Amino acid sequence: MSELQQQDQQSSNSYEQECQRAELLGLQAPDKDEFERRRQARLEQQQADHDAAEAVLLEQQDESLGSVGGKLGELNSILSSTQQRLNRFKQTACGSLTNIFARPNSGSVDLSAAAGGATVATQEERAPVQDQPRPPPTAAEVSAAKAAKQQRMDSQLDKLDALINKADNAHIAMGEQTQQMRRLAK
Template identity: 35%
Template sequence: MAEGTYEYECERAELLGVSPPDRETWEQNQKARLEQEQEELEIAQDAEIDHQGEQLQGTSGKLDELNSILANTQKKLNTKFKVVCGGLTSLMKFRPGGSSSNVNEDHQQSNDESGSTTAQTAQNENNALLSDEATSNDGPQASNVTPKRSVRDIGHKVGKQIDVLDSLISKSERAELSMHQQNKEMKRHLK
């Protein structure tokens, strides 16, 4: 016999020498115990989801900061190398092969534009995430929430966290591409 069944409780009462529990009373107690366990589980899940959401927001902020730093670094690289290489390109304009310098200037201008676009996109995503988080924080849930509603709320929070994870993935990919591009440019300029 499985523990937690009425028959098990009757055998247990018989072995202990006490009167067996009334079936209706036992079923009510069992139902109340299951509801309490379900409620405790939902509260624990809700707390865990909230904790994970806070961690995701922290990670999102750090990735925004990284992308901002990378954009600023890209701007500084472009201006420093433009100043240093600007003198060289003006000297090369007097040479017959000076047409290649125009290609480098166009490439640097496109890098400036992509760096500012990256920073603007990161800021827009961060604002969208913060507004989503602000609308999802409705305060503490009432203890008499029905299980279906609680499951929907948890599902909604998990859905938002999946969106945040997608955003984090795109931010980290953007940061990785930016770092790769900057490393490439620095190696090229150091040669």
């Protein structure tokens, strides 16, 4: 059975149940057209509430991703400045020994390229809230809303990828700097 036929059957069942209820209570049976209008309005309101809750959730996720991205960016800049200090310390304290032994330069991690390539822009889009009943959305409006929601979700996936890259760069930099500090301490 198709979805439309199932909805029509459920609607008929609901109307029949409402008629039976009215009969048991000794009330007048509801008008089928009025019942359908109320049911449609209730379904539209539920869908609007669901869409609004989804939009709020997406907005909160955007804010959360932006916050995490900023913190990872700050961590990477701290690691970059620590790397610069380590390099300066190696040049001043170990520079003469390095020249004597002609030791190859130990690898340093360049975070400037990694931090610059992972900028993420946040978008804030809110659907206008209307108190007045509105006509049912057209197929074009529904597909446009789905496309906008998909675009926001894709944007969040891109942000997550950028955050993962920042975290990986920070992890690599911390490991490299820890090794350098251990070598210098020996």
